[in-house]
Amino acid sequence: xxxxxxxxxxxxxxxxxxxxxxxxxxxxxxxxxxxxxxxxxxxxxxxxxxxxxxxxxxxxxxxxxxxxxxxxxxxxxxxxxxxxxxxxxxxxxxxxxxxxxxxxxxxxxxxxxxxxxxxxxxxxxxxxxxxxxxxxxxxxxxxxxxxxxxxxxxxxxxxxxxxxxxxxxxxxxxxxxxxxxxxxxxxxxxxxxxxxxxxxxxxxxxxxxxxxxxxxxxxxxxxxxxxxxxxxxxxxxxxxxxxxxxxxxxxxxxxxxxxxxxxxxxxxxxxxxxxxxxxxxxxxxxxxxxxxxxxxxxxxxxxxxxxxxxxxxxxxxxxxxxxxxxxxxxxxxxxxxxxxxxxxxxxxxxxxxxxxxxxxxxxxxxxxxxxxxxxxxxxxxxxxxxxxxxxxxxxxxxxxxxxxxxxxxxxxxxxxxxxxxxxxxxxxxxxxxxxxxxxxxxxxxxxxxxxxxxxxxxxxxxxxxxxxxxxx
Amino acid sequence: xxxxxxxxxxxxxxxxxxxxxxxxxxxxxxxxxxxxxxxxxxxxxxxxxxxxxxxxxxxxxxxxxxxxxxxxxxxxxxxxxxxxxxxxxxxxxxxxxxxxxxxxxxxxxxxxxxxxxxxxxxxxxxxxxxxxxxxxxxxxxxxxxxxxxxxxxxxxxxxxxxxxxxxxxxxxxxxxxxxxxxxxxxxxxxxxxxxxxxxxxxxxxxxxxxxxxxxxxxxxxxxxxxxxxxxxxxxxxxxxxxxxxxxxxxxxxxxxxxxxxxxxxxxxxxxxxxxxxxxxxxxxxxxxxxxxxxxxxxxxxxxxxxxxxxxxxxxxxxxxxxxxxxxxxxxxxxxxxxxxxxxxxxxxxxxxxxxxxxxxxxxxxxxxxxxxxxxxxxxxxxxxxxxxxxxxxxxxxxxxxxxxxxxxxxxxxxxxxxxxxxxxxxxxxxxxxxxxxxxxxxxxxxxxxxxxxxxxxxxxxxxxxxxxxxxx
Numbered sequence: 001x002x003x004x005x006x007x008x009x010x011x012x013x014x015x016x017x018x019x020x021x022x023x024x025x026x027x028x029x030x031x032x033x034x035x036x037x038x039x040x041x042x043x044x045x046x047x048x049x050x051x052x053x054x055x056x057x058x059x060x061x062x063x064x065x066x067x068x069x070x071x072x073x074x075x076x077x078x079x080x081x082x083x084x085x086x087x088x089x090x091x092x093x094x095x096x097x098x099x100x101x102x103x104x105x106x107x108x109x110x111x112x113x114x115x116x117x118x119x120x121x122x123x124x125x126x127x128x129x130x131x132x133x134x135x136x137x138x139x140x141x142x143x144x145x146x147x148x149x150x151x152x153x154x155x156x157x158x159x160x161x162x163x164x165x166x167x168x169x170x171x172x173x174x175x176x177x178x179x180x181x182x183x184x185x186x187x188x189x190x191x192x193x194x195x196x197x198x199x200x201x202x203x204x205x206x207x208x209x210x211x212x213x214x215x216x217x218x219x220x221x222x223x224x225x226x227x228x229x230x231x232x233x234x235x236x237x238x239x240x241x242x243x244x245x246x247x248x249x250x251x252x253x254x255x256x257x258x259x260x261x262x263x264x265x266x267x268x269x270x271x272x273x274x275x276x277x278x279x280x281x282x283x284x285x286x287x288x289x290x291x292x293x294x295x296x297x298x299x300x301x302x303x304x305x306x307x308x309x310x311x312x313x314x315x316x317x318x319x320x321x322x323x324x325x326x327x328x329x330x331x332x333x334x335x336x337x338x339x340x341x342x343x344x345x346x347x348x349x350x351x352x353x354x355x356x357x358x359x360x361x362x363x364x365x366x367x368x369x370x371x372x373x374x375x376x377x378x379x380x381x382x383x384x385x386x387x388x389x390x391x392x393x394x395x396x397x398x399x400x401x402x403x404x405x406x407x408x409x410x411x412x413x414x415x416x417x418x419x420x421x422x423x424x425x426x427x428x429x430x431x432x433x434x435x436x437x438x439x440x441x442x443x444x445x446x447x448x449x450x451x452x453x454x455x456x457x458x459x460x461x462x463x464x465x466x467x468x469x470x471x472x
Numbered sequence: 473x474x475x476x477x478x479x480x481x482x483x484x485x486x487x488x489x490x491x492x493x494x495x496x497x498x499x500x501x502x503x504x505x506x507x508x509x510x511x512x513x514x515x516x517x518x519x520x521x522x523x524x525x526x527x528x529x530x531x532x533x534x535x536x537x538x539x540x541x542x543x544x545x546x547x548x549x550x551x552x553x554x555x556x557x558x559x560x561x562x563x564x565x566x567x568x569x570x571x572x573x574x575x576x577x578x579x580x581x582x583x584x585x586x587x588x589x590x591x592x593x594x595x596x597x598x599x600x601x602x603x604x605x606x607x608x609x610x611x612x613x614x615x616x617x618x619x620x621x622x623x624x625x626x627x628x629x630x631x632x633x634x635x636x637x638x639x640x641x642x643x644x645x646x647x648x649x650x651x652x653x654x655x656x657x658x659x660x661x662x663x664x665x666x667x668x669x670x671x672x673x674x675x676x677x678x679x680x681x682x683x684x685x686x687x688x689x690x691x692x693x694x695x696x697x698x699x700x701x702x703x704x705x706x707x708x709x710x711x712x713x714x715x716x717x718x719x720x721x722x723x724x725x726x727x728x729x730x731x732x733x734x735x736x737x738x739x740x741x742x743x744x745x746x747x748x749x750x751x752x753x754x755x756x757x758x759x760x761x762x763x764x765x766x767x768x769x770x771x772x773x774x775x776x777x778x779x780x781x782x783x784x785x786x787x788x789x790x791x792x793x794x795x796x797x798x799x800x801x802x803x804x805x806x807x808x809x810x811x812x813x814x815x816x817x818x819x820x821x822x823x824x825x826x827x828x829x830x831x832x833x834x835x836x837x838x839x840x841x842x843x844x845x846x847x848x849x850x851x852x853x854x855x856x857x858x859x860x861x862x863x864x865x866x867x868x869x870x871x872x873x874x875x876x877x878x879x880x881x882x883x884x885x886x887x888x889x890x891x892x893x894x895x896x897x898x899x900x901x902x903x904x905x906x907x908x909x910x911x912x913x914x915x916x917x918x919x920x921x922x923x924x925x926x927x928x929x930x931x932x933x934x935x936x937x938x939x940x941x942x943x944x
Contacts, residue, residue: 282753
């Protein structure tokens with residue numbers, strides 16, 4: 001609970017109209033995609049670093065949590081006010097300050113929607129590659145906090161690879177600028193990349209210098225249908241082994257195909273698995289890569305491979321691909337949505353292992369995702385109201401994590417730890433690593449006021465359950 | 473000074489033959505490319521993480537400095553034992569443990585020479601892009617500690633972009649593994665990139681998982697001669713503005729051309745500036761890019777542009793380019809070698825400003841470097857024995873730093889801070905940033921035993937002078 005003095009001071013800092021304590025407003029800021037709501041005590045809409053600095057300084061002296069929030073599209077609870085406190089929404093900080101066409105950089109505020117930035121830079125013949133599936137809603141600030149990836153990561157990398165420098169407010173309220181506007185820069189520690197992916201626990205980003213690329217001349221989209229999931233998985237390995245790097249290499253299993261066929265009115269002729277593959281670059285190299293990919297798919301027993309027949313079909317295919325995650329809830333009431341990553345060559349082993357887990361627990365597990373970089377979204381489908389099935393689903397996820405780690409992968413490629421995976425990080429990270437991370441958190445946020453309750457497992461006591469996407 | 477007990481224990485840990493306290497050995501480990509030697513008390517050659525862990529634990533309990541060292545080719549004093557102590561050389565840790573052609577990764581020990589790794593992966597059709605000029609001698613461990621760059625950074629980025637995960641020993645002796653073997657991974661803070669570029673002050677890297685790329689199908693090397701340096705600088709901007717990303721875009725000014733002509737027996741027909749440009753990729757796209765580049769150079773008043781006529785000429789050109797730095801000392805006895813970076817479009821302003829500084833101080837300033845990413849090696853030539861000239865040279869460097877920062881650049885793109893730039897980091901980084909970095913250092917190395925005296929300016933008292941490459 002915030003005192004009246006704190007409430008008055010918050011209003012003074014951000015302006016009367018930009019702070020709310022009304023339950024109907026707070027409800028809107030209690031959610032993310034995990035569907036495990038926690039009500040904050042206040043939501044504020046600051047205009048920039050100076051106001052955020054004042055809020056954080058007060059949070060340290062008065063002892064209340066501060067939770068930075070972009071669009072709240074996260075799958076791991078990163079933006080949830082699990083201990084109450086003040087949600088700092090970046091909604092009013094959504095200016096694209098500069099697109100520098102000479103140096104191929106952009107300077108943006110954190111509330112800019114990723115899609116908006118992409119649209120603007122593409123008008124100038126430039127390209128901002130990171131493309132999380134949420135890109136039409138999620139913000140650059142949220143993407144930076146979670147180090148968002150997306151389909152194009154196989155060729156272009158993730159958000160981390162496009163952040164040159166930041167303006168941020170440290171948990172103790174100091175405004176810092178990190179990094180550079182240039183490709184190189186080695187003065188001091190890499191605070192920029194320490195902040196990227198720190199899930200809003202080490203600082204609040206207030207401006208970002210982003211790297212842009214020239215827009216690829218052309219893109220070709222291929223759709224390959226396979227009778228069996230294992231053939232598709234083998235094709236993925238074969239493509240990488242052939243040293244072709246497509247710009248996307250997406251994988252959809254039969255459960256997801258069914259959903260897409262029913263809900264996006266697409267026809268995949270009852271295939272057992274689909275690869276959605278794009279090559280980009282100069283027209284000549286794209287044709288060459290596409291024909292290599294086609295050949296490899298046919299050699300891997302694809303039943304058909306064809307190019308999308310125009311920009312409308314490409315758009316439809318991607319719309320269908322992006323609709324998988326929400327549409328899955330039409331076949332079962334609940335899902336646990338994980339985003340494990342394995343070395344690409346181990347995808348066939350991962351798929352086989354998941355099939356085995358699915359059979360043993362008698363649960364539908366739907367898989368899709370970014371096969372090109374080994375990042376598979378594993379969706380364990382179940383019904384929350386059935387406690388036996390719910391327990392089974394949680395067991396299945398833990399087994400999927402164990403399998404992933406045995407295959408030398410990681411339990412999260414894009415979604416982050418947040419609240420939903422904090423119980424599991426010890427499976428992946430050794431105690432010395434967790435201790436080093438905690439020491440960094442403690443030295444930068446000695447009072448523990450910035451986004452508390454995230455990433456690190458609680459020392460004692462059970463935690464509120466909350467698997468990723470466990471809700472509807 | 474180390475006690476007899478410590479010496480005995482060091483021998484016990486690494487083996488009698490792998491520890492030395494003899495002055496003739498210590499002398500060899502007192503140097504780097506700054507030519508400001510500091511004698512260590514011991515040099516040890518451990519076999520891996522376990523031995524390094526024991527050494528660091530003893531350093532904490534007994535209170536002696538530990539200084540990690542690759543090949544000692546650094547320009548900023550990163551590997552110098554400025555407070556004495558034990559040099560930990562990675563010379564015996566030089567195994568390429570694995571090159572994974574399916575997942576395009578390599579697992580290597582830190583003592584592997586960069587060139588060696590490149591040669592091995594290229595045999596398999598793969599490619600490790602980071603190419604510091606020292607690559608025939610410098611090690612992966614040193615490259616990681618300094619976040620080494622090189623000519624190819626304009627297209628391929630720097631060492632940071634190729635480090636997926638690390639095994640490292642923390643200053644307090646814990647062995648940790650960070651990061652992943654995959655392109656994506658967001659479990660906890662990015663300790664991998666915190667270690668990269670931390671100049672051996674936050675941990676000693678004992679293994680590295682590196683990302684590899686498919687080797688580009690072909691490369692074309694162009695040599696463009698310009699009557700005047702300003703035309704060359706404008707051509708660089710125009711190439712980037714045309715959204716062409718060459719794989720290297722190197723710049724050589726007239727002072728450096730003279731050196732190359734005299735000492736590498738090359739003929740550049742008395743040009744005022746040279747650009748050495750490479751395009752790589754598929755044969756078709758390379759031809760297209762090369763012809764765009766050629767056109768732009770001619771439009772920017774190049775006196776000639778031609779392709780290198782075979783692999784021997786390409787080799788000779790690069791040999792000449794790499795010989796610039798050491799050869800400069802043939803025209804003046806001493807140099808201060810800086811590696812400032814400005815946004816690419818500001819290169820003409822940087823060049824004009826440096827010319828002005830050169831005139832005002834009556835000093836020859838030779839410039840060359842990685843124009844494609846704005847990283848210019850500014851070499852202030854002087855004679856150490858002439859105190860007036862030496863003072864002038866230091867003033868000129870400070871002015872070059874100020875100019876760089878005015879142009880929104882950074883005072884070091886590749887060389888790092890070490891001992892030579894610690895006095896200047898406050899010009900670039902705000903006090904809150906330096907404080908945050910110091911807090912991270914203090915929490916991970918509470919006794920301050922790992923590579924002390926680097927990066928951060930000393931609180932009080934004058935420091936031993938030591939500009940980069942100030943020696944012969």
